Amino acid sequence: MNDKDIELLEDSFKKFYFDHFNLIHVPENPNQREFGFQKFNSGMNRHISLKTDKELHLLLMQKVPSDVYVSNACYSFPNLPMNEKDWKNAELIFDIDAKDLDVKNRDQHSCVKCTECNEIAILQSSCPSCQSSKLSKITLSCSDCITEAKDQVRRLNEILIDDFGVEPNNIQVFFSGNEGFHIYVNNSEFQSVGAKERAEIADHIMFRGIIPETFGFKKFNSEKILLPDFNEPSWRGRASKVLYGSKSMRSKISKKIISSGYSAFQKQLEAVKEQIGVRIDPNVTVDIHRIFRLPGSINSKSGLAKIFVNDITKFNPYVDACFIDSEDTEVIANCPIEFSLKNKKFGPYKQERISVPKYAAVYMICKGVASCT
């Protein structure tokens, strides 16, 4: 990213922050949190302590960061090095990212950028200009991706409430600012559990590590097997629905499963894992020292904001999380695919100078498909 681009982004971000202080707050127990921020083309500044909204707003104005983060963990000494911080507890957080969901139409909204010569082209395996195979994939607004991510959020919520007994009002969903969601569980009994326990929670949610015995299957003595029913709690019930399809098929399919044997059933469970498990990023949940994008701040991968989602069915990130203004802005765009923001379509552009609303210019620069010069 060149200096002119950075200048435009910093100006836009600063204006957004100045106009939207009401959106950006320090979390609960701010003096126990670790904050961090990044500036464009620069490394991470971590281990920062901020105590009030005012201090946070001052940091935004003075440093004009590209990204701002805060820990889900509470520490006695948040600004000391990691092993001296004295970890106390942390909210349980789940990350659902569209890039992990293998959404069918995603490729239609993706292009590639060569990391060697910066050539941008529609999706292909090597650079059309220099033939290098080192390409980075860029995905622009894709409503299928968001729909699929929302569905994962819905299923995650169901498991959190039904299996883990989490109160619905303790679950908060945030749009990540790019193409996913962060789901926070507040005030739960899981606040104080460590990384290994969280790995178990993640495995449960992802339907990982299940053994046939959990469904009543026995390695030997297959005569006495009784497979679960639809209305049983947790995975026994949920997986039944997928395995049998419908209630009337239970007896027939269950007989078939039993006669196929233990290892066939094991394989079958493995095969449906992706389909019925919720596809969270387990590393995020398990890391209890992580810093997360601060709610209300802008994601420099897109120029969209990480915001609280009140009604997920109605939520449209490409409208609701787009806060940059509409002032006409000139950029040179090299964007081989179409995208949509604030219900307006843009592109494709072939290395051309265009004038677009600032939010679209910022989006393209953040994605790496446009530049000021």
Place this chain on the structure above:
Amino acid sequence: MLNLGTDEIVKYPFLAEAGKYLSDKGFSLEQFGTDPDLKRIVDMAVERIKISTEGKIYSSDVSETNSSLPMEVFSFLIAVILLKLTGMHTLIRRFSLAEARRSERFLEKDLANYKDKTKEEMALKIMHDLFSITIQKKDDDFIIPISNYLKHSINFHEREWKLINRKIDNGSVFLTSHETVRLVRKEIDRYISTKIHSANTPEMIEGFQEHVNSLKNLAKKFEVKTVESSEYPPCIKHAIEVLEKGENLPHSGRFMLATFLFAKGQQVEEIAPLFKNAPDYNEKVTLYQLNHLSGKSSTTKYACPSCEKLKSQNLCFIIPECDGIINPIQFGRKRV
């Protein structure tokens, strides 16, 4: 602290304050070495240790007459003294596990005791006060909060203990009395061994020397010699292959590879060249990160992740030879 009756001290002797218990009963340690009437207890104590080294559980008849009750407790306490004097960790380890399993039997019986409320309450209290497990009983189910369950279940490597393989509903895990008690075996074991390790070692007691010597000899039997093959486990081989092909190995894979090789005694300079083919190779960054992991430029020396962790990161490529290991660095280790 728990208020223990004689019955409980017999079942859970490790809960007693050893020194206080002896003096309350009017005995001193020295007496056990010299008094011929007490010799039987010392023999019992030795037996108790020996049995533990065979992987068996010392069986005691709790329903014996009242006069025999202190024998049970005394033999435990004297066994601890003998272990301290012997100073062999391998014996302490075996003894505390066997004693944990012994008390597990009582705990399970008491937990499921519907007739004697006092016994049941005491067992529930032990589970709560010592192991922070709040149990709710409903019919045959022992219902505990998921967070309580997880704190203990993570000590197990068997898949049946994974949360996903448990009956759970609305924040609770449903267990049998046996499973509930099994859940805390490691903690009872740890509780006993910590208590033994933190006890003061007395001066050698007259009359104990012979026993101590025989126990030391016994311990030598358990010295384990291992040989290690130089073959790398499949996860490490896979990581090296990926790098050799110039493909991208995720951060977690690089972390695994580096910490594994450090554990095998390799140095930063030997490991760094492996990453040369990585698509994003940067010598400065690689050296910085390796120095950080090795503990050279940081306060922590990072350990190689467990097999379980690698499985969850899709870095595990298990083969039959991996059987029984829980960390890649154990691969190829064999006892002789």
